[in-house]
Amino acid sequence: MRVACVGPLPPLRSGVADCTARLLPYLQSHFVSTRIIIPDYDPQIPSDVVDVIWRLDLRGRHWWEGGRYLPLYQMGNHSAFHNYVYDLLLQYPGITVLHDGSLLPFIHARTVEAGNPGAYVREAAFEEGKMGARRALDALHRGTALDPDAFFMLRRVVKSSLGVIVHSQHLRYRVLEVVPEAEIAVVSLPYTRTCPGISTEEAKQRLGYSAETLLIGAFGYIAPQKRVDVALRAFAQICRDWPNARFVGVGQEVPGYDLRTLVAELGIADVVDMPGYVSREVFDLYLMAVDAAVNLRYPWSGENSDTLLHLLGAGVPTLVSDVGAFQELPDEAVFKIPIDEQELDCVKQALREILQKREDVRHLSEVAQGFVRETADPVMVARQYAAFMQRVI
Amino acid sequence: MDSKEQFEWWQLQESGFRSQVPLLGRLIVAVRTLWNNVATRWYVLPLLQQQNEINHRLMKELHLLREDLVLAFECLSELDDDLVDVHRVQIKSLYRLRQDVDRLEEQLKSTLTKEGEA
Numbered sequence: 001m002r003v004a005c006v007g008p009l010p011p012l013r014s015g016v017a018d019c020t021a022r023l024l025p026y027l028q029s030h031f032v033s034t035r036i037i038i039p040d041y042d043p044q045i046p047s048d049v050v051d052v053i054w055r056l057d058l059r060g061r062h063w064w065e066g067g068r069y070l071p072l073y074q075m076g077n078h079s080a081f082h083n084y085v086y087d088l089l090l091q092y093p094g095i096t097v098l099h100d101g102s103l104l105p106f107i108h109a110r111t112v113e114a115g116n117p118g119a120y121v122r123e124a125a126f127e128e129g130k131m132g133a134r135r136a137l138d139a140l141h142r143g144t145a146l147d148p149d150a151f152f153m154l155r156r157v158v159k160s161s162l163g164v165i166v167h168s169q170h171l172r173y174r175v176l177e178v179v180p181e182a183e184i185a186v187v188s189l190p191y192t193r194t195c196p197g198i199s200t201e202e203a204k205q206r207l208g209y210s211a212e213t214l215l216i217g218a219f220g221y222i223a224p225q226k227r228v229d230v231a232l233r234a235f236a237q238i239c240r241d242w243p244n245a246r247f248v249g250v251g252q253e254v255p256g257y258d259l260r261t262l263v264a265e266l267g268i269a270d271v272v273d274m275p276g277y278v279s280r281e282v283f284d285l286y287l288m289a290v291d292a293a294v295n296l297r298y299p300w301s302g303e304n305s306d307t308l309l310h311l312l313g314a315g316v317p318t319l320v321s322d323v324g325a326f327q328e329l330p331d332e333a334v335f336k337i338p339i340d341e342q343e344l345d346c347v348k349q350a351l352r353e354i355l356q357k358r359e360d361v362r363h364l365s366e367v368a369q370g371f372v373r374e375t376a377d378p379v380m381v382a383r384q385y386a387a388f389m390q391r392v393i
Numbered sequence: 394m395d396s397k398e399q400f401e402w403w404q405l406q407e408s409g410f411r412s413q414v415p416l417l418g419r420l421i422v423a424v425r426t427l428w429n430n431v432a433t434r435w436y437v438l439p440l441l442q443q444q445n446e447i448n449h450r451l452m453k454e455l456h457l458l459r460e461d462l463v464l465a466f467e468c469l470s471e472l473d474d475d476l477v478d479v480h481r482v483q484i485k486s487l488y489r490l491r492q493d494v495d496r497l498e499e500q501l502k503s504t505l506t507k508e509g510e511a
Contacts (some may be wrong), residue, residue, distance in 0.1 A: 133462075159477045
């Protein structure tokens, strides 16, 4: 079997791109030929992990070669990265790796925001029939959006695919609700250790902190659903008890989510660092340096967290929201934070526990690392991909 | 309930006169109302009613058109659905055929190699 991987790759700043790049070297051995299909940039991947890098902007033979190559699509919600993936997966059905549980923002971006509201109604009708069309017309009339809890906009992608791979049982159930006859497999995101083999203390020192600093981190895109504001409020209430504690938010802040004002209001500007987007190497240094991480997510729209996988793989005691795919993690591997009015108190309590009993939470790191080893080994993940693709064809 | 809320947005309503002029304002309003009652009201009111009936009919028509549109989208989605299914099944068959061709090519190659050796 020959496979054509279609999806974003580094240097595009995307978790999907990172995951795909990690998986490529392990996929290669399962197929006669492997090629990647990209629009108009040069991917940063080792040259020997695929046979051909096929740029869509170059004329010549068609990448699909009349069905000789089975496409493996990496589909997510980021319209800039996944528009061409969506176009191709409708035209040349293949296997789709679904990274998000709702494509509503993606569909909105490529229809309404692109000046084609009729296509939006058509998609809503494809998803929910007459009721979908009516709701979409209403939404357009009022200038509002469709209800994200009622319209996942997955149906066309799933129906167009020969098979769908998801990363959690929660998303599997959601897909089967939309298309009960779908061929579907649950396979973990692949994990390979990218962190340097250095101690936490050394990582702290390389980042300019003293070895005694207690570092709490939040990683990845800093957006409202990551609930970094809750983490900061909790940190503000406990940091007086640990004068050497600092909070660091590593990642790009989404426009309009102003945490710096909140930090100033909480009076913790001198103990909070927001370095913004950093290179992968520096990101990994921060991963190694932190004593605890806050990786909350609510509302949850069906996605898995690549950053969380790296935190668990690095053995960082981590707080997650008790929702969706995160509920599938072993209770002994993470601190699960409820998404109700207890959230702030629970974050505070968990952070206190980690900072007070750093030796006692070591078992948590071991369970987390064991879980990642067992489920996210890239050799196994690639084997599961290949087996599923064989089965579906 | 506010009296305005009893009307739909497409309904025309009779409105009273108002004046911002200090002291004489009430007098101006009274004169205008009197003149309106004598000269224009009985002419305008039936027109208002007629226009409301037209608007009401247009609203009904728009509503029916919207329902037709919803039905059209529903039909389109059913066609879409069939098209997607047919396309997927066709492509799946194509992949299978391609695999068969690959296998046959391999077999042919190995047979020719064996014959060559013999």
